[in-house]
Amino acid sequence: MSTLREQGGSVGIVGLGLIGGSLARALQGAGVPVVATDPSSAEAARAAGLTVADDVAGLAVQRPDVVVLAVPLRAMRAVAAELAEALSGEPGWDPTVTDVGSVKAPVREAVSDAGLGDRYVGAHPMSGTERSGFEASSVELLQGIPWAVTCAPGTDPARLERVLRLVTGPLGGTAAVLTDELHDEAAALVSHVPHVLANQLLGAVAGAPVRDLALRLAAGSFRDGTRVGLSDPRRTEAMVTENAAWVAPVLRLAARDLERLAEALDSNAPTHWFFDRPDSVRERLGRPGGTRVTGLHPGDGAGLSDVGSDVDVVPLTGDWPAELVTRCAGGAVVFALEDGTALLR
Amino acid sequence: MSTLREQGGSVGIVGLGLIGGSLARALQGAGVPVVATDPSSAEAARAAGLTVADDVAGLAVQRPDVVVLAVPLRAMRAVAAELAEALSGEPGWDPTVTDVGSVKAPVREAVSDAGLGDRYVGAHPMSGTERSGFEASSVELLQGIPWAVTCAPGTDPARLERVLRLVTGPLGGTAAVLTDELHDEAAALVSHVPHVLANQLLGAVAGAPVRDLALRLAAGSFRDGTRVGLSDPRRTEAMVTENAAWVAPVLRLAARDLERLAEALDSNAPTHWFFDRPDSVRERLGRPGGTRVTGLHPGDGAGLSDVGSDVDVVPLTGDWPAELVTRCAGGAVVFALEDGTALLR
Numbered sequence: 001m002s003t004l005r006e007q008g009g010s011v012g013i014v015g016l017g018l019i020g021g022s023l024a025r026a027l028q029g030a031g032v033p034v035v036a037t038d039p040s041s042a043e044a045a046r047a048a049g050l051t052v053a054d055d056v057a058g059l060a061v062q063r064p065d066v067v068v069l070a071v072p073l074r075a076m077r078a079v080a081a082e083l084a085e086a087l088s089g090e091p092g093w094d095p096t097v098t099d100v101g102s103v104k105a106p107v108r109e110a111v112s113d114a115g116l117g118d119r120y121v122g123a124h125p126m127s128g129t130e131r132s133g134f135e136a137s138s139v140e141l142l143q144g145i146p147w148a149v150t151c152a153p154g155t156d157p158a159r160l161e162r163v164l165r166l167v168t169g170p171l172g173g174t175a176a177v178l179t180d181e182l183h184d185e186a187a188a189l190v191s192h193v194p195h196v197l198a199n200q201l202l203g204a205v206a207g208a209p210v211r212d213l214a215l216r217l218a219a220g221s222f223r224d225g226t227r228v229g230l231s232d233p234r235r236t237e238a239m240v241t242e243n244a245a246w247v248a249p250v251l252r253l254a255a256r257d258l259e260r261l262a263e264a265l266d267s268n269a270p271t272h273w274f275f276d277r278p279d280s281v282r283e284r285l286g287r288p289g290g291t292r293v294t295g296l297h298p299g300d301g302a303g304l305s306d307v308g309s310d311v312d313v314v315p316l317t318g319d320w321p322a323e324l325v326t327r328c329a330g331g332a333v334v335f336a337l338e339d340g341t342a343l344l345r
Numbered sequence: 346m347s348t349l350r351e352q353g354g355s356v357g358i359v360g361l362g363l364i365g366g367s368l369a370r371a372l373q374g375a376g377v378p379v380v381a382t383d384p385s386s387a388e389a390a391r392a393a394g395l396t397v398a399d400d401v402a403g404l405a406v407q408r409p410d411v412v413v414l415a416v417p418l419r420a421m422r423a424v425a426a427e428l429a430e431a432l433s434g435e436p437g438w439d440p441t442v443t444d445v446g447s448v449k450a451p452v453r454e455a456v457s458d459a460g461l462g463d464r465y466v467g468a469h470p471m472s473g474t475e476r477s478g479f480e481a482s483s484v485e486l487l488q489g490i491p492w493a494v495t496c497a498p499g500t501d502p503a504r505l506e507r508v509l510r511l512v513t514g515p516l517g518g519t520a521a522v523l524t525d526e527l528h529d530e531a532a533a534l535v536s537h538v539p540h541v542l543a544n545q546l547l548g549a550v551a552g553a554p555v556r557d558l559a560l561r562l563a564a565g566s567f568r569d570g571t572r573v574g575l576s577d578p579r580r581t582e583a584m585v586t587e588n589a590a591w592v593a594p595v596l597r598l599a600a601r602d603l604e605r606l607a608e609a610l611d612s613n614a615p616t617h618w619f620f621d622r623p624d625s626v627r628e629r630l631g632r633p634g635g636t637r638v639t640g641l642h643p644g645d646g647a648g649l650s651d652v653g654s655d656v657d658v659v660p661l662t663g664d665w666p667a668e669l670v671t672r673c674a675g676g677a678v679v680f681a682l683e684d685g686t687a688l689l690r
Contacts, residue, residue, distance in 0.1 A: 126564040148562055176561055186559040189550050194570035196606065197542045200599050202623030205534050212676030214531040215629060216521055217493055219471040224569040225539035230627055233620040240620075244610035254545050255604040261541065262596040265589035275578040275585075278547030282575055284560060331557030 009065030010034070011166070012095070014056055014079055016041040019100045019125060020070025021137025024050050029139050030170030035062040041134035048134075060086035060093065066162060068123075069099040069111075073238045076107050080114035087116075096159040098123045102187065103242040104150045104180035121163040122150030122180060124187065125173070130230040144172040146333065148183045151321045160321055165337055174333040174345075177324035188246035195236045196251060198229030312344040354410030355379070356511070357440070359401055359424055361386040364445045364470060365415025366482025369395050374484050375515030380407040386479035393479075405431035405438065411507060413468075414444040414456075418583045421452050425459035432461075441504040443468045447532065448587040449495045449525035466508040467495035467525060469532065470518070475575040489517040491678065493528045496666045505666055510682055519678040519690075522669035533591035540581045541596060543574030657689040 013024050016038035028034045028050060036045060037053040045052045053059040056079070059067070071079050076099065087093060097119040101107045104122040111120045127145040129136060147167045151160050160177070167175045178186075201222065205214050228236075240247050257274065264271045312332060314323055320342070324334065327344055336343040358369050361383035373379045373395060381390060382398040390397045398404040401424070404412075416424045421444065432438060442464040446452045449467040456465045472490040474481060492512045496505050505522070512520045523531075546567065550559050573581075585592050602619065609616045657677060659668055665687070669679065672689055681688040 126562050128565060146562060146564065176558065178558070182555060182558065183562075185553075186555045186562050189546075189553055189555070189559045190563040190567040193549065194546055194566040196603070196619075197546060198566075198570060199620055199623055200602060201534075201539055201542060202626045203602070203619070204538065204595055204598060206623050206626045208530075208534055210527060210531045210534070210674070211626070213521060213523070213527065213674055214534045215626065216673075216676050216678055217471050217491055217528075217531050218535040219491065220473060221539040221543075221573040222535040224572045225543060226630075227569045228566040229623060230631060233623075233627075237616055237620040241610060241616060244613075248607040248610040250549055251603045251607040251610070253549060255600040255607065257545060257548070258541070258596045258603070259600040262593040262600065265586060265593040265596075268589075271582055271586060274541075274548070275544055275582040278544055278551050278574060279578075281547045281551045281556070281560065282578075285571075286575060328561075329555070329558055331561050333561055 009162070010062070012036070012059045012062065012064030012067040013070050014038070014059065014067065014083070015070035015072075015075075016045050016050075016052075016134045016137070017070065017072075018128065018132050018134075018136045019142070020068070021045065021134040022139070022141035023068060023070060023100065023125075025137060025139040026142045027166075027170055030172075032166075032170050033064075035059055035064055038134070044134050056082040057086045057089065060090050063090060063093045063095070065095060066166065067095045067097050069097065069101075069107075072235065073101050073103060073106065073242050076101060077110040077113065080111045080116055084114040084116055095119065096121060096162050098163050100125055101242075102191065102239045104148070104183045104187075106242045108150075108152065108180055118154070118156065119159065121155060121160050122148075122183070123163055123167070124148045124150075124183060126191070130228055132232050132235065142171060142173070145174075147171075147173050147175045148178055148187070149175045150178050150180045150183050151325070152180065155321060157316070157321055161316065161337065164334060164342070168334060168336050174335045176328040176333050177321065178328055179325055182325070182329055184243050184246045188243055188250050192240050192243050192247045193250045193254070195228050195231070196240060196247070197254070198226045199233070199236065201226050202229040310345065314342045314344060316340050316342060354507070355407070357381070357404045357407065357409030357412040358415050359383070359404065359412065359428070360415035360417075360420075361390050361395075361397075361479045361482070362415065362417070363473065363477050363479075363481045364487070365413070366390065366479040367484070367486035368413060368415060368445065368470075370482060370484040371487045372511075372515055375517075377511075377515050378409075380404055380409055383479070389479050401427040402431045402434065405435050408435060408438045408440070410440060411511060412440045412442050414442065414446075414452075417580065418446050418448060418451065418587050421446060422455040422458070425456045425461055429459040429461055440464065441466060441507050443508050445470055446587075447536065447584045449493070449528045449532075451587045453495075453497065453525055463499065463501065464504065466500060466504050467493075467528070468508055468512070469493045469495075469528060471536070475573050477577050477580065487516060487518070490519075492516075492518050492520045493523050493532070494520045495523050495525045495528050496670070497525065500666060502661070502666055506661065506682065509679060509687070513679060513681050519680045521673040521678050522666065523673055524670055527670070527674055529588050529591045533588055533595050537585050537588050537592045538595045538599070540573050540576070541585060541592070542599070543571045544578070544581065546571045547574040655690065659687045659689060661685050661687060 010033035013020050013036040024034050024036045035051045037059045042052045097116050098121045099107050125142050167173045261274050332344040334342045355378035358365050358381040369379050369381045380396045382404045387397045442461050443466045444452050470487050512518045606619050677689040679687045
């Protein structure tokens with residue numbers, strides 16, 4: 001049995017929205033000491049049994065081993081500066097700093113600019129709902145889900161290990177260890193662009209003369225295709241603009257493809273190229289015993305992770321972070337740390 | 346209590362795939378006499394307790410009051426011709442012909458070319474799953490769902506009424522009475538284009554260097570945004586190509602919007618216009634007591650129909666089909682026929 005310290009020790013959470021609130025509930029539920037702070041949700045969080053500090057300085061007094069920045073992307077820079085100031089007032093406190101932002105390179109930049117780059121490991125839980133705020137948070141949202149955990153050439157392996165132990169231990173999740181760039185490229189494809197297209201579908205209906213009729217006829221394909229379009233548009237916009245460098249090329253590709261398809265439709269030209277192109281992904285997602293998770297409420301997030309693959313073992317020696325990035329770039333994930341090794345599948 | 350005859354009488358179903366099979370199960374479950382035919386599913390359908398004729402001629406011998414063409418769009422023309430031939434061998438048989446195709450104008454053309462235009466009323470159940478075939482059919486799929494029912498200037502009101510009684514009676518559904526064009530325009534927005542964008546999302550990942558990693562990180566937004574992209578690509582392609590005239594302009598609009606958004610992202614220009622545009626639809630779908638149906642399995646189709654609206658009554662006299670089209674074009678639906686009137690909400 002590993003001790004709490006081995007699992008990542010105590011955790012401070014700055015921001016108790018949907019993700020921060022769910023993280024606090026899940027960690028506390030798993031027996032991890034948690035202290036959180038969020039002026040707008042303090043009362044509700046205390047009512048939910050969480051320990052809540054008045055502000056970042058108050059959280060710093062508790063000297064948690066890991067501090068998670070769980071604030072909106074636009075607030076990362078300011079909160080990182082607050083944390084840096086609190087740190088200077090707590091000599092000897094040596095926390096690892098991580099976050100739960102949906103884009104990683106800009107968060108590393110913000111945290112580094114605050115002087116916390118050496119302490120930082122990026123993290124992104126791949127789960128969510130179209131709702132926001134502490135009142136939408138739940139103990140289940142972040143349990144057993146896939147995470148991306150990001151590092152850079154200078155990342156302290158001990159800090160990376162601490163975050164991996166939190167994710168794969170009390171949170172029961174898996175972690176793809178990646179560079180910020182790999183994360184941001186993949187997240188553009190499977191999260192940010194899906195959010196954009198959901199907004200496009202809603203926007204096209206909003207501007208159509210047959211809007212009300214169309215909504216009356218809307219069924220499963222529209223409901224599912226637009227679900228995340230019901231999210232707070234400012235949250236979606238921040239996610240997309242912060243990852244502009246990776247999102248824009250995927251949108252240009254989509255624009256070109258859709259224009260080409262429209263031309264083919266207008267001229268009765270072949271359209272197989274468009275509808276057959278996803279075959280390799282359809283096959284992967286539909287594989288028996290494979291990846292598609294079913295039976296979930298459409299409002300819940302959950303990974304489409306593989307099951308039943310072979311287990312791979314990487315010793316936590318040498319430049320093991322780089323080794324994990326290589327494996328995870330190819331689709332592997334860490335599901336446990338044991339006896340000085342990372343177990344991947 | 347209305348008699349079965351008033352509810353639409355007996356029903357013949359040509360084609361026992363996902364929709365035809367579900368229709369047969371639902372009608373039979375509601376006590377409506379059903380005879381069906383489909384060479385590829387006959388055995389399974391008989392095992393499920395359905396009455397199955399060997400072919401269209403065998404179905405014609407049973408002289409059902411309504412014949413539903415529940416075959417793929419590409420087979421409509423051939424099956425309509427088969428039915429016309431069977432009709433000529435059954436003097437005095439006077440069935441109403443309808444269908445369940447996802448596009449309406451091309452089906453009316455096919456049926457009219459077979460000489461069945463005077464008997465025809467178009468229908469489209471707004472429900473489905475990404476699966477296909479009789480084995481995917483269920484008694485629930487078409488129960489209590491929104492339908493589009495389409496007519497043209499020459500439509501026989503008695504035949505329209507018969508189809509409306511089937512939809513709102515034993516099937517427990519609602520019907521938007523529309524022209525083919527109104528249906529095809531709205532269906533492009535809420536069904537056909539969502540299917541195209543789901544294929545676009547899958548296709549972009551299929552072609553990406555980080556494909557396997559991206560699928561590992563994929564969560565709720567990708568799962569929901571691509572669900573219908575797992576459908577049989579030939580079925581999706583047929584739906585889209587048959588409705589090319591309405592789909593292509595919506596795709597061009599999307600291509601233009603996405604290109605514009607990419608440009609804004611590249612140049613740090615404002616993007617509010619894109620993310621705020623769906624506000625009117627978000628408001629409608631999120632309205633308390635409003636339209637969003639929750640708690641459904643993502644694989645099931647179901648309408649986002651309004652509840653709690655006022656009831657409107659249209660007497661079935663004069664040119665009532667045109668009156669219903671006017672009301673339904675604005676977002677109303679028929680939920681019952683009673684005492685010589687249509688009840689709308």
